[in-house]
Amino acid sequence: MKIAIVGYGKMGHEVEKIANARGITVASIIDPTERNATHREINAQSMENVDVCIDFTMPDAVIGNLKQISKFEKNIVVGTTGWGNNLDEARSIVDKSNIGLIYAPNFSIGVNVFFKIIENAARMINNIEDYDVYGYELHHSKKLDSPSGTAKSIEQILLRNIKRKKHVPFASVRSGFIPGTHVVGFDSSADTIELKHTARNREGFAIGAIMAAQWIQNKKGLYSISDMMNELIGDE
Numbered sequence: 001m002k003i004a005i006v007g008y009g010k011m012g013h014e015v016e017k018i019a020n021a022r023g024i025t026v027a028s029i030i031d032p033t034e035r036n037a038t039h040r041e042i043n044a045q046s047m048e049n050v051d052v053c054i055d056f057t058m059p060d061a062v063i064g065n066l067k068q069i070s071k072f073e074k075n076i077v078v079g080t081t082g083w084g085n086n087l088d089e090a091r092s093i094v095d096k097s098n099i100g101l102i103y104a105p106n107f108s109i110g111v112n113v114f115f116k117i118i119e120n121a122a123r124m125i126n127n128i129e130d131y132d133v134y135g136y137e138l139h140h141s142k143k144l145d146s147p148s149g150t151a152k153s154i155e156q157i158l159l160r161n162i163k164r165k166k167h168v169p170f171a172s173v174r175s176g177f178i179p180g181t182h183v184v185g186f187d188s189s190a191d192t193i194e195l196k197h198t199a200r201n202r203e204g205f206a207i208g209a210i211m212a213a214q215w216i217q218n219k220k221g222l223y224s225i226s227d228m229m230n231e232l233i234g235d236e
C-alpha cells in the first residue's frame with residue numbers, strides 16, 4: 001500500500017514514522033508550509049501512485065481536502081477532529097465520487113477497545129442500582145480542549161447504557177506532561193470498580209490510522225472507526 005500524508009504536523013510525522021517501520025511506502029507528504037513536505041497541494045503530481053490519503057490537518061481544511069482528493073478517486077482516512085458538523089457534506093462527496101472514507105476522533109485501537117469495555121460494563125451496572133458512576137481524565141498542561149473529546153465520548157457511552165443516569169460527574173485535570181489518561185469508576189457502598197486507559201504517546205493514533213488505511217483501501221462509502229472495530233473484535 002502507498003499512502004499520501006496530508007498535513008505534516010505532529011501527527012503527520014508520527015504517521016510517517018509508523019509507515020516506515022511497517023514497510024508502507026509514503027508516496028507523498030502534502031503541507032502548504034512545512035519545509036520538508038514533498039508537495040504543497042493536492043494535485044495530479046502529489047496523488048500519483050497513491051492508494052490512500054491520511055489527513056491530519058485542521059478542521060477547516062478537511063472538506064476542501066476531501067473535494068480535491070475525490071477528484072483523483074483516492075480513498076481517505078480522516079484523523080483531523082472538529083469537523084463533525086460537515087459530516088453530511090462529506091457523505092455526499094464520498095457517494096458522488098464513489099470513494100471510501102473512514103474517520104475517527106480517536107484512532108487509538110486501545111481507546112476504542114476501552115470504549116467497548118466501558119459499554120459492556122455500563123450495561124451490567126445499569127441493573128445494579130447500588131452503583132454510582134464517575135470519571136476523570138488527566139492531560140498535559142498544553143492541551144487546549146477540556147474536557148477531552150475522548151472524555152465526551154465516554155460520557156455519551158455511559159449515559160446511553162446506564163438509563164437511570166442523566167448526568168455523569170467527570171473531572172478534567174491539566175498538568176505537567178501527561179499524554180492522556182481516562183478513568184471510569186463504578187462505586188457502591190461496599191466497593192469501587194475502576195477502568196483505566198493510559199496513553200504513553202501519540203504512536204497509538206498513528207498505528208490506528210495506518211490500520212484504518214489498510215482497512216479502507218478497497219472499500220467504498222463512509223465509515224467510522226466503530227465499523228472497523230466491530231470487524232476487528234468480531235462484534236455485531
Ligand SMILES: NC(=O)c1ccc[n+]([C@@H]2O[C@H](COP(=O)([O-])OP(=O)(O)OC[C@H]3O[C@@H](n4cnc5c(N)ncnc54)[C@H](OP(=O)(O)O)[C@@H]3O)[C@@H](O)[C@H]2O)c1
Pocket residue numbers: 006007008009010011012030031032033034056057058059061065078079080081082104105106107108205
Ligand atoms: N483522530 C486521532 O486519533 C487524532 C489524534 C491526534 C490528533 N488528532 C487531530 O489531528 C489534527 C492534527 O493534529 P496535529 O497535532 O498533527 O496538528 P499540527 O501539528 O498543528 O499539524 C497540522 C498540520 O497540517 C497542516 N495543514 C493545515 N491545512 C492543511 C491543508 N489544507 N493541507 C495540508 N496540510 C495542512 C498544518 O500546516 P500549517 O502549520 O501551515 O497550518 C500543520 O502542519 C488535529 O485536528 C487533531 O485534533 C486526531
